[in-house]
Amino acid sequence: MEIPEHRKKMVNRMGPNKRRVADEYMAGVFEFAQFACAQEKFKKEGKLRCPCKICKCKKHQFVGDITGHLCMKGFMDDYYYWTNHGEKRPPIPSVVSNNYYKCSGVREDFNDFEQMVMDAVGPSLGTYIEQQIDDCGDQIREDPNPKARIFFDMLKAAQAPLYNGCENYSELSAAIQALSIKSDFNISKICFNQWMYFMGKALPNENRMLDNFYRAKKSVEKLGLGCIKIHCCLHGCMIYYFPVDKNLRSYKIYGEDRYKSVIRNGKVREVPLKNMWYFPLIPRLQRLYSSMQTASQMRWHRENIRDPSYLSHPSDG
Incomplete structure (x- = not known):
C-alpha cells in the first residue's frame, strides 16, 4: 500500500542515532491517541484496539498501554488509515481508463477471458499501470514489477489467438476449456495429455495449443484462487x-x-x-470485492439499508 503523505512519520520509529524514538514518530503516536480518544466508541468503553505490531488491533488496551506499545513495537504493517478507530479510508479511484483498458474505456468491449484477467489483478495493479504509462499513453516508463509482469503475460495469453486466423479461442480460453472438460468427464491425466498432443498436431502450424496437463495447469494458476x-x-x-x-x-x-x-x-x-x-476463503472474498462485476453486490447490504421490519434478503431472517 502506498503511504499517504501525512502518515509518513509513522514509518521511521527510531531516530538517526537508533537509540531513541524519533520526535516525529512520537508526534504521530500522540496524534493517533488524540484522534482515537475523540471517538464516541472510546468515550463509552474506555479502551481502544491496540494497533501495534504485536496486538494488530485484536486486543483492547488502555490509552497509556497503547502508546507504550506503539513506542516499543511500532504500528502494524499498512495501517496508514485508522479504520479500526473511526477514520474513513478515501475512496479508491476508478481504474476503468484508457490506460487500463487500452484504447477503450468500456469494460464490455473485451472478451470474458480478458475481463477475468483484469478482475484477477484487482484495482491496485490498474493504478500502478496508470502511473507507469508515459505522457503519450503508449509506452511504460520502466520495466514492470513481477506482479505486473504476470498480468501482462496473462493478458497476452487471453488475447493471442490459438492459431493465426482463429477467432473463437485464445491460448488462455483453450486451456481453461480443456481443463473444464477434463474435470467434467473425469478424464485421466494420460488421456488428457494424448488428447492435447493430438489437437496440437491437428491444428495449423505454429498453433498455441498446450501439449500436456502440467502446462495447461500452469497457464491458468496465475489467475489465483488455488487450493x-x-x-x-x-x-x-x-x-x-x-x-x-x-x-x-x-x-x-x-x-x-x-x-x-x-x-x-x-x-x-x-x-x-x-x-x-x-480452498481458502479469504482470496475468494478478495476476488469478489476486486471484480467490478461483483463488488457492488458484495457492498449491497452496506449501501442499501432497508426498514428493519421488512425482509428483503434471506440473511435478514
Missing part, C-alpha cells in the same frame, strides 16, 4: 496441520503410516496415503 493440499488420515479422523505436524509420520489414533513408498523415474519417493483439498 491447499493437506495430508489427512485414511479414516478421516485427523489432518496433518503444517507446521505443527510436519514431522509426524503416523496417525495418532490408529498408528498407521502417513506415507507410502512409490518408484517414480527410477527413484523411491514417499507420498501421502490420502490428501484433503482445502
Whole structure:
C-alpha cells in the first residue's frame, strides 16, 4: 500500500542515532491517541484496539498501554488509515481508463477471458499501470514489477489467438476449456495429455495449443484462487496441520503410516496415503470485492439499508 503523505512519520520509529524514538514518530503516536480518544466508541468503553505490531488491533488496551506499545513495537504493517478507530479510508479511484483498458474505456468491449484477467489483478495493479504509462499513453516508463509482469503475460495469453486466423479461442480460453472438460468427464491425466498432443498436431502450424496437463495447469494458476493440499488420515479422523505436524509420520489414533513408498523415474519417493483439498476463503472474498462485476453486490447490504421490519434478503431472517 502506498503511504499517504501525512502518515509518513509513522514509518521511521527510531531516530538517526537508533537509540531513541524519533520526535516525529512520537508526534504521530500522540496524534493517533488524540484522534482515537475523540471517538464516541472510546468515550463509552474506555479502551481502544491496540494497533501495534504485536496486538494488530485484536486486543483492547488502555490509552497509556497503547502508546507504550506503539513506542516499543511500532504500528502494524499498512495501517496508514485508522479504520479500526473511526477514520474513513478515501475512496479508491476508478481504474476503468484508457490506460487500463487500452484504447477503450468500456469494460464490455473485451472478451470474458480478458475481463477475468483484469478482475484477477484487482484495482491496485490498474493504478500502478496508470502511473507507469508515459505522457503519450503508449509506452511504460520502466520495466514492470513481477506482479505486473504476470498480468501482462496473462493478458497476452487471453488475447493471442490459438492459431493465426482463429477467432473463437485464445491460448488462455483453450486451456481453461480443456481443463473444464477434463474435470467434467473425469478424464485421466494420460488421456488428457494424448488428447492435447493430438489437437496440437491437428491444428495449423505454429498453433498455441498446450501439449500436456502440467502446462495447461500452469497457464491458468496465475489467475489465483488455488487450493491447499493437506495430508489427512485414511479414516478421516485427523489432518496433518503444517507446521505443527510436519514431522509426524503416523496417525495418532490408529498408528498407521502417513506415507507410502512409490518408484517414480527410477527413484523411491514417499507420498501421502490420502490428501484433503482445502480452498481458502479469504482470496475468494478478495476476488469478489476486486471484480467490478461483483463488488457492488458484495457492498449491497452496506449501501442499501432497508426498514428493519421488512425482509428483503434471506440473511435478514
